Amino acid sequence: MGKRSTPEEIIAKLQEVEVRLARGETTAQAVRSIGVTEQTYYRWRKEYGGLQVGQAKRMKENARLRRAISDLTLDNQILQEVNKGKVLSPSRKREAADHVVETLGATERRACRVIGQHRSTQRKPRVVRQDEDVLTAAIIALAERFGRYDYRRITAMLRRDGWHVNEKRVYRIWRREGLKVPMKQPKRGRLWLNDGSCIRLRPMHKGHVWSYDFVQDRTHDGKVFRILCVIDEFTRECLANRVERRLNSRDVLDTLGELFVAHGPPEHIRSDNGPEFIATALRDWLGRVGVKTLYIEPGSPWENGYCESFNSKLRDELLAREIFFDLREAQILIEAWRRHYNTVRPHSSLGYRPPAPQTILPAAFIPPYCGEVAA
Incomplete structure (x- = not known):
């Protein structure tokens, strides 16, 4: 398959055919000299006949502008379609991309590019672990009981109860369930004297x-x-x-x-x-x-x-x-x-350990507090 000719090259070839026809050559001979068939010649003449090179460039630029405007319009429609709520997690982005493809008829490539989802992530099937529901229930139960604990302390308590889970998975479930992370306290600077010495005594051991x-x-x-x-x-x-x-x-x-x-x-x-x-x-x-x-x-x-x-x-x-x-x-x-x-x-x-753990108690025992009655 030969290289596709640009509009400038097509106009030049049409002008060459007109010169040959003016010299008395037949249409077939003139068309054969530019290396195309007569059907291609007539299609070119219908599309570019009578145009100059500058006019062809302007047509090409206008087509590019129309295509860009069309792309921007489609991107804007995609953003308006998925901008009804925050789309942060890969699973939500996957659902948003599928919705855009089904509703607007956009390609998956364009939907992923506008939404910000990697195509490999979009195509990778979501695998739900067997203990996902049980772990989610355990996280929610601890969050309800200890309402001011963040996901890191919840992770430490889960590990103490026998769960083999990392902070990233707990954080993902934490965000998915809409649990609120407590705000961080602002950092305080040390108090220094005029001579540059710090007046605060640091504890070095127990009972210090x-x-x-x-x-x-x-x-x-x-x-x-x-x-x-x-x-x-x-x-x-x-x-x-x-x-x-x-x-x-x-x-x-x-x-x-x-x-x-x-x-x-x-x-x-x-x-x-x-x-x-x-x-x-x-x-x-x-x-x-x-x-x-x-x-x-x-x-x-x-x-x-x-x-x-x-x-x-x-x-x-x-x-x-x-x-x-x-x-x-x-x-x-x-x-x-x-x-x-x-x-x-x-x-x-x-290191997310208690100061004085009661080692004689079983690991799953939690002393009651905040109004709870011990069994």
Whole structure:
């Protein structure tokens, strides 16, 4: 099959035939000299007869413009057809491309190019695993129970329950089911002195630095109660959550005394400059037992970052989701949440392991909290 002639070449050949005919040659001889059949010659003359080369170029350009406009119109129709919702996942793009091909009559190649789907992905059949429905139900159940956990913590809990699954598969199911990923907390910079030194003491081992702070909430009748939170900054373990209507420096001293007997006194203890923490009796007692106090700068809560992070998780996962009808209910639920936090809840800073797991319990056991009743 010969090379197809361009419009410019066709017009030149027609002019050559006209010159030969003017010299007395027959049509057959003249047509044979340009290397085409008489049918092709007459078709060319009907289409390009009387045109100049510049006119042929303009016709070619107009045809190109009409084809481009037609392509843009079809692309716009495809986008309007599939733009009724977000098309993000490959499965949704596959359904959108099939719908465009069936509705608008576009080719699969064009539909995939406009939608942004690779053709090999479009043609690859979707394989559903046998455990897909069971895994989806397990993810939804954990997400409903622990509403503020993201997919990474859900993945860690699934692995603890015996699932061999990676984060990407859990994330895919998470997005497909429309589960909401909690917003990330903004990063805080360190507080530096004018001489360039950092005033924050980093915990190096268990019992090196403890920190404590107060969290305030209300029962259903509007009455205020306070929570004294004490954590070990190195292990992230919550050592105590004391819940009372009022807490003063004497209550803080009593709580620390019980913790020192159970866990041993730490080397340092960090807090803000609240009156309960800077009381003379408390500071003298800590000095006698050999515990050094670390007070943050006023108005700089990020210096007590470990305790502030724990307080935010306590409020986000429990206090903001539960209605406490009396103080006794608040004490029970908060203590149950503390045990869950220490023994079950995956911590990202610890490789998605709990700070103090209860190894004597079976792997699938989850201590109840947030109002759940143990069997």
